[in-house]
Amino acid sequence: MTQHVLVVDDEPLIRQSLAAALAREGYQSAAVAGASEAIDAFNRERPDAVVVDLVLQDGHGLDLLRRMRSDAPETKFLVITAQGSIEAAVEAMKLGAYDFVRKPFDLAEVIAGIRNALFTTKLEQRVAYFAQRDSGRIQSNEMVCASSRMRALMDQASLIASNDVPIVLLLGESGTGKQLLAHALHERSAARAGAFVELNCSTIPETLVESELFGHERGAFSDARARKLGLIEVAEGGTLFLDEIGDLNLAAQAKLLTFLEQRAFRRLGGTAVRTVNARIVAATNRDLPAMVQARAFRDDLWYRLSGMTLTLPPLRERPEDIAALVQRLLNEANRMYARHWRGASEQTVAVLQRYRWPGNVRELRATINRAALMNDAELLELAHLPAELIAAAMAEPEPGSNSELARATALGGIATLAEVEAVHIRRVLALCQGNKSAAAQLLGITRQTLAKKLE
Numbered sequence: 001m002t003q004h005v006l007v008v009d010d011e012p013l014i015r016q017s018l019a020a021a022l023a024r025e026g027y028q029s030a031a032v033a034g035a036s037e038a039i040d041a042f043n044r045e046r047p048d049a050v051v052v053d054l055v056l057q058d059g060h061g062l063d064l065l066r067r068m069r070s071d072a073p074e075t076k077f078l079v080i081t082a083q084g085s086i087e088a089a090v091e092a093m094k095l096g097a098y099d100f101v102r103k104p105f106d107l108a109e110v111i112a113g114i115r116n117a118l119f120t121t122k123l124e125q126r127v128a129y130f131a132q133r134d135s136g137r138i139q140s141n142e143m144v145c146a147s148s149r150m151r152a153l154m155d156q157a158s159l160i161a162s163n164d165v166p167i168v169l170l171l172g173e174s175g176t177g178k179q180l181l182a183h184a185l186h187e188r189s190a191a192r193a194g195a196f197v198e199l200n201c202s203t204i205p206e207t208l209v210e211s212e213l214f215g216h217e218r219g220a221f222s223d224a225r226a227r228k229l230g231l232i233e234v235a236e237g238g239t240l241f242l243d244e245i246g247d248l249n250l251a252a253q254a255k256l257l258t259f260l261e262q263r264a265f266r267r268l269g270g271t272a273v274r275t276v277n278a279r280i281v282a283a284t285n286r287d288l289p290a291m292v293q294a295r296a297f298r299d300d301l302w303y304r305l306s307g308m309t310l311t312l313p314p315l316r317e318r319p320e321d322i323a324a325l326v327q328r329l330l331n332e333a334n335r336m337y338a339r340h341w342r343g344a345s346e347q348t349v350a351v352l353q354r355y356r357w358p359g360n361v362r363e364l365r366a367t368i369n370r371a372a373l374m375n376d377a378e379l380l381e382l383a384h385l386p387a388e389l390i391a392a393a394m395a396e397p398e399p400g401s402n403s404e405l406a407r408a409t410a411l412g413g414i415a416t417l418a419e420v421e422a423v424h425i426r427r428v429l430a431l432c433q434g435n436k437s438a439a440a441q442l443l444g445i446t447r448q449t450l451a452k453k454l455e
Helices: 012-024 035-045 061-071 086-094 107-132 148-162 178-187 206-214 250-262 288-293 299-305 319-337 346-354 360-374 387-395 404-408 417-431 436-443 447-454
Strands: 004-008 028-032 049-053 076-081 099-102 167-171 196-200 239-243 279-284 309-311
Touching: 004 012, 004 035, 012 028, 012 107, 028 035, 035 049, 035 061, 049 061, 049 107, 061 076, 061 086, 076 086, 076 107, 086 099, 099 107, 148 178, 148 309, 167 178, 167 299, 178 196, 178 239, 178 279, 206 250, 250 299, 288 299, 319 346, 319 360, 346 387, 346 417, 387 417, 417 436, 417 447, 436 447
Parallel strands: 004 028, 004 049, 049 076, 076 099, 167 279, 167 309, 196 239, 239 279
Antiparallel strands: none
């Protein structure tokens, strides 16, 4: 990201030399001679750092420092002081200056001071962001990949991450793990040296989306009492994850498209153009092509985002992953609720594999957490699962089997109640691996009643 530095010094040679040196280092620099010019430039450019001489022809650097700091306390100030003016430099530090240099100075000394000040700013920004973020949502960046579909998906993700693809779109139903995959892309790429910053587009009011993404200057609108950095700036050198991008309004879509194409933006209420180098990972559970047809999503943004797409399969299409997922979630529940679960019984895993999981992994996590919260045991059994989940799982046909009920109704016949009951009892017994007590419990009858029905 290009950072802006303002130089304030009434000696032309110093002013010009500093501005030129800063430009050679990659900073966007501006230089002015006096206090009044400095105020105008500061209000116009909103620089990230200011180099200011404490002695100016039309004012004192301390007064300038007070005024600028009150308007933008996050701006870093490096003050220049003459020999014998250490008291003034100390006063400047008390007022919030980052550091000071004494005349005569070496240009490299000033550049180093600015570099350190701006690095401190970046650290402060990241600390503030992570302090606000809910850190408990992601327990691990490793995806469960027992199934061939997930292994193939992660192979693709690793290839994308290693090649530093700048824009990636993640598609899939709600709860399939798009956020986790975004973390994995970040951790497996060069962007892992930077921050992982996320914005859920569905939770931000339309009027605040632009400010959240691009930031704003003080006074940009009625409640803008201080400068706010947008998440795009915070993600410099890292990854910006835009979750639920299908919920982004059309005006914000247009501005996001401009940023994706130019990698440049202006803060709301600002004039300075800023550039950012960050990977963009977007995700949605919505049908974006259908939204494009309905003119609810910009077609040019869709084309820009969809160049590299990964689609996560729903949990019902990868039942091989369920056993490993259950074990991981039980381990998490042990830490959360101080439990001692060793795992799940085979019958329980079989039921969980047959359930269709409309809420995907998110629903599975909620099911495991509920079981762990309400029970203190070592093995997850069928009795720990919600009755409605078991009933729904049992209503699903057994994978790979020819339905006995279909055979009973062949040639246009109608199955009797006894035939339906017999099929269901056999299915439950198979699920319980012949354990009649467990089967009776699932069927809601006594073991004696089950024995009579089997006879």
